[in-house]
Amino acid sequence: MKSEPFDRKKHVYQNDAFTELVKDAVRFFNGTPVQELPPPEKFLGTGVYALYYTGSNDLYKKYAKLNRLSYGYPIYVGKAVPKGWRQARVSDRTETQSRELSTRLKEHSRNILNASDLFLKEFSCRFVIFEREGSDMISTIESALIKLHKPLWNVALDGFGNHDPGSGRYEQAKSDWDVIHTGRLWAEKCNGIPRDKNAIIDNMKRHLKNIG
């Protein structure tokens, strides 16, 4: 094949509109109504959500304090994308009608309920639904919110969003999140050697110093 001489510049995409658009979506996100966790109704759609903590657990008292007057500091940010999204295997119709986001928030609620030292009523959430072409923004906005807030459970305590690895795979260690918050049934089945609890807590404390 004959090709033009290599010139990196010709391959770099520049568009400031993108930065503005992300800011607009983040502003919208921060202005949406805060709901209890899980929200009181099931709903259709995929999108991005944030969980806020305002309880009395000693590890998270900084979050409770920061969120006292307004919900500005999520402890976790996540996304629910349309099934088969990456492979483009779904039609737009299916995407719009799925309940992924609602289901994901319900799943998180169950995990928090199972944790021996957390109370579901101490959590609340925000979420934004992205429909049709807009669903392509989901990963971008999730990433922007994580970069902006550096939520503890995303950045300094791995494992909250994990799923049951399934039979035959319990030789792995339970996640850091499960070391700190015991109680998830499948996590307690994991036989591997988990990380040291004190080391995890030190890491969380270090991270919390930079929040707020």
Next chain:
Amino acid sequence: MKSEPFDRKKHVYQNDAFTELVKDAVRFFNGTPVQELPPPEKFLGTGVYALYYTGSNDLYKKYAKLNRLSYGYPIYVGKAVPKGWRQARVSDRTETQSRELSTRLKEHSRNILNASDLFLKEFSCRFVIFEREGSDMISTIESALIKLHKPLWNVALDGFGNHDPGSGRYEQAKSDWDVIHTGRLWAEKCNGIPRDKNAIIDNMKRHLKNIG
């Protein structure tokens, strides 16, 4: 917590600018110079790439034909995102200086070289680098290109982008891609029962009918 009554409408983000922006980036992508695979120089950056086939393999003659006059039909689309991107663990400086995209194209070249029935010189590529905040667009543009082109190796032949599962994990079956294109050393170590070759080829043929 007291919260507003639930109203789904208040949680739906609407912004047509996003659709326009994705179109602009896809147009830019399609206008970038086509390069041989791998490109002649190493370069810095992360982003999105497409591989094009113009050789004489019987399975892919439709691609060779469609791409005869211009490179419009990729056989594979992929991305290279900054390391630690999802967890926001990297600084912008690190992102900009990584060679992820260049490395990924090199890796694909090696895999094609190892395949017994493919020739590297029959492939070429396009790639676009997204820098700084723009790197948040990478997944979105990859997804848009996959939806647009439905590349065979993304949608109807799984496994080209796979990595060596590593020792102790070779009980799994080799991927469909490795059934069709034998030769990757680690794939040949996989002991599981792979899918039937004829069934895979039927699936590829069915998919190719809808391309172009």
